[in-house]
Amino acid sequence: MHWRSNRFSGWFGVILVFCFVLNAMPDAFGNLIASTGSTPNAYLYRGERYDADLGLYYLRARWYNPVTGRFMTRDPNSGSIYDPASLHRYNYGRANPSNYIDPSGRASIAEAMLTDAMIFTGEAAAVTALGYAVRCAYYAEASALDLVGQHMNQDITQFGLLFQGCAAEITVKQFLQDTAANMLFMGAFSMLGRGIGWLLEDGEQGELLVGDVTEGFGNGLAPTQAGSLEEATAAQARAQELNSMRRAWESRNGTTAVTNVININTGEVQTWIATESDNVPSTWNGALQPNEVYIPGTGHAEQTIVNALGDDWQITSGGTSRNICIGACQPLLEGQDLTLGGPSFPGMSDKTPYRMFWSEQ
Amino acid sequence: MNYEGELRERIQLLNDPMRRCIAAMSANSLKPVVCAFGTSTTTAFFEESIKILWQEVGYLGTSEDVHKVFEALTSLPESNEDDSNKPSYYAMRALAIMYYACEVWIVRDSDRAALDACLGTSELCSCFDFNLLDNPVRYYTSTSLESRQKGPLEARQISCQLKLLEVIQGTTQTEESMIEQAKTMANSFAGELERILPDIWRIHGWVRG
Numbered sequence: 278m279h280w281r282s283n284r285f286s287g288w289f290g291v292i293l294v295f296c297f298v299l300n301a302m303p304d305a306f307g308n309l310i311a312s313t314g315s316t317p318n319a320y321l322y323r324g325e326r327y328d329a330d331l332g333l334y335y336l337r338a339r340w341y342n343p344v345t346g347r348f349m350t351r352d353p354n355s356g357s358i359y360d361p362a363s364l365h366r367y368n369y370g371r372a373n374p375s376n377y378i379d380p381s382g383r384a385s386i387a388e389a390m391l392t393d394a395m396i397f398t399g400e401a402a403a404v405t406a407l408g409y410a411v412r413c414a415y416y417a418e419a420s421a422l423d424l425v426g427q428h429m430n431q432d433i434t435q436f437g438l439l440f441q442g443c444a445a446e447i448t449v450k451q452f453l454q455d456t457a458a459n460m461l462f463m464g465a466f467s468m469l470g471r472g473i474g475w476l477l478e479d480g481e482q483g484e485l486l487v488g489d490v491t492e493g494f495g496n497g498l499a500p501t502q503a504g505s506l507e508e509a510t511a512a513q514a515r516a517q518e519l520n521s522m523r524r525a526w527e528s529r530n531g532t533t534a535v536t537n538v539i540n541i542n543t544g545e546v547q548t549w550i551a552t553e554s555d556n557v558p559s560t561w562n563g564a565l566q567p568n569e570v571y572i573p574g575t576g577h578a579e580q581t582i583v584n585a586l587g588d589d590w591q592i593t594s595g596g597t598s599r600n601i602c603i604g605a606c607q608p609l610l611e612g613q614d615l616t617l618g619g620p621s622f623p624g625m626s627d628k629t630p631y632r633m634f635w636s637e638q
Numbered sequence: 639m640n641y642e643g644e645l646r647e648r649i650q651l652l653n654d655p656m657r658r659c660i661a662a663m664s665a666n667s668l669k670p671v672v673c674a675f676g677t678s679t680t681t682a683f684f685e686e687s688i689k690i691l692w693q694e695v696g697y698l699g700t701s702e703d704v705h706k707v708f709e710a711l712t713s714l715p716e717s718n719e720d721d722s723n724k725p726s727y728y729a730m731r732a733l734a735i736m737y738y739a740c741e742v743w744i745v746r747d748s749d750r751a752a753l754d755a756c757l758g759t760s761e762l763c764s765c766f767d768f769n770l771l772d773n774p775v776r777y778y779t780s781t782s783l784e785s786r787q788k789g790p791l792e793a794r795q796i797s798c799q800l801k802l803l804e805v806i807q808g809t810t811q812t813e814e815s816m817i818e819q820a821k822t823m824a825n826s827f828a829g830e831l832e833r834i835l836p837d838i839w840r841i842h843g844w845v846r847g
Contacts (some may be wrong), residue, residue, distance in 0.1 A: 524754050526734035530720045549777075553722035555768035556761050557778055559642050571778040575765050576722055585777070605723060627721075 338382030502539045504594030504635035513596025520598035523558045534578035536595030551581040579606040594635035600624035648803045656806045657752040659820050661739035662691040664759040666824035668732040670832035676729030680714045708740035731762045764792040
C-alpha cells in the first residue's frame with residue numbers, strides 16, 4: 278500500500294503540473310495563447326509576475342512588453358562590441374526567446390546557458406523517469422518513487438552537467454525534493470510545450486492552428502529593433518559622403534542610400550548600401566568598410582535595399598543622399614514601420630523633404 | 639590587374655587624339671540608348687554631338703563646337719532625370735557619357751575624363767545585363783568586389799575598349815585609320831545594344847508614350 282500511496286502522490290504531482298500548464302500557456306515571447314480555468318494567475322511566462330493592468334512583465338531591472346517582444350527601457354548593461362546582439366538594448370533574450378531568457382532585465386548569456394543546461398537535464402530526467410515508471414509496475418514490493426529516484430540519481434550523475442556529485446552528498450529523497458522535482462517540472466514543461474506544438478500543427482500542411490509555439494519568434498510577433506534619429510543622421514552623412522565620391526554626373530543625378538540592418542534570427546548587424554545602379558561605383562574603390570555591404574539593383578536605392586531584406590533582415594535606421602520620393606519609397610519605408618523625419622531638405626514636388634528614416638519600435 | 643586598373647594604366651599612355659578617339663567611341667556606342675529612352679530633341683542632339691566628336695578627334699586645341707555640346711548637355715529634358723524607374727533615366731545615363739567625352743577636350747586631366755567615359759559606358763551595360771539576367775548577384779562586400787562576374791553586354795563593351803586601345807597604340811596606325819576602326823567598333827556594339835533594348839522596356843513594363 279505504501280507503493281500505492283507514493284504512486285498516487287506521484288501522479289497527483291504530474292496532474293498538478295498539467296493543470297498549471299493548461300491554466301496558462303504563453304508563447305515564446307510571453308503572450309498568452311491558451312488558458313483554461315478561472316483561477317487568477319499572476320505568474321505566467323517563465324514564472325515571472327505579469328501585471329494585467331499594464332500588460333507588462335516585471336523583470337526586476339526593467340518592465341517587459343510581451344506584445345512587442347521588447348523591454349520598455351534600455352538595458353542598464355551596455356553590451357559588448359564583440360557580441361552585436363548584446364548592443365540592442367531593448368531586445369528580450371537577444372531577440373531569441375526560445376533559446377535565451379532575461380530574468381534580471383539585464384542581458385546575460387550565462388542565464389541562457391544555465392537554462393539550456395537545466396532544460397536539457399530536466400528533459401533527459403523526464404525521459405528516464407518515464408522509462409522507469411513503466412518498470413515500476415513490476416516492483417510491487419518497493420517504492421516506485423524511490424526506485425525512479427534511485428535510477429535517476431545514477432543516470433543524472435552520469436550526465437555530469439550541473440548536478441554532478443549530488444548523488445554522493447544527499448539522499449535520493451532529498452535529491453528528488455530539492456533538485457529533481459524542479460528538473461522534472463522544467464523537462465516536463467519543455468516536452469509538453471513541444472508536444473503541444475506538434476499537436477497544434479496540421480500534420481500534412483505544417484500549418485499552425487493556434488499561434489506558433491515552435492522554435493523562433495512566438496506567434497508571429499517578430500520583435501522589432503529600434504533605431505534612432507542619431508543613427509539615421511550618421512547613416513545620411515555616410516550616404517552623402519559616398520555619393521559625393523561618385524563621378525560628377527552620377528553624383529549630381531544619382532542617389533546613395535545607407536541603411537543599418539539587423540538579422541532578426543542571428544542578431545547580426547550590417548550596413549547595406551545601394552545606389553540606383555547595380556555596380557559599386559568604381560570611384561569607391563577601397564572606400565567600403567568591412568561591415569558595409571553593397572546591394573546591387575537598378576531601382577531607387579531605398580527600393581533595392583527593402584527588396585533585399587527578405588524574411589531575415591530588418592532596417593533599424595538609414596539615410597539617403599537625396600530626398601526620399603513620395604511615390605515609391607515613402608510608402609515602402611513606412612510599410613517597414615519606419616519613421617521618416619529629421620531635418621527638412623528643400624526638393625522637388627515629387628519628393629518628401631526627408632532623407633532619414635528609423636524604427637521607433 | 640583588373641579591368642579598371644588596366645584601362646587606367648593604358649589610357650595614361652595615350653596622347654590627346656587617342657584619348658578623344660576612345661571617348662568618342664564610348665559615346666557613339668550608346669546612341670541606341672538615347673534613341674530608345676530619350677525624347678526626339680535629345681536624340682537629335684546626341685546624334686549631332688557624335689558627329690562633332692568624330693570630326694574634332696584630330697583637332698589640336700580646344701574645340702568651340704565641343705564646348706557648345708558640353709554646355710547644352712545640362713539643359714536637355716533628361717539631364718536632371720533622377721528616377722531610375724523611368725525610361726528617361728537611361729537617356730540621362732547616356733548623356734553622362736557624352737559629358738565625360740566632351741571633358742576629354744575641355745579639362746586638363748583628360749586621362750581621368752577618358753577613363754570616366756569608358757567606365758561609365760561599361761557600367762551602363764552592366765545595368766542592362768543586371769535587368770536581363772534571371773539570377774543577378776545579391777550583394778557585394780569590400781572583399782568580393784574583385785570577383786564580380788561581368789554580364790555579356792558589359793564584357794563585350796570592355797572587350798571593345800581594350801581592343802581599340804591595342805589598335806590605337808599600334809605603331810603603324812594613321813589617325814584616319816584609327817578613327818575609322820573606332821567608328822566601326824562603336825557602330826557594331828551599338829547594333830548589338832539596339833537589339834536588347836526592347837527587352838529592357840518589356841522587363842520594366844514600360845509603355846511607349
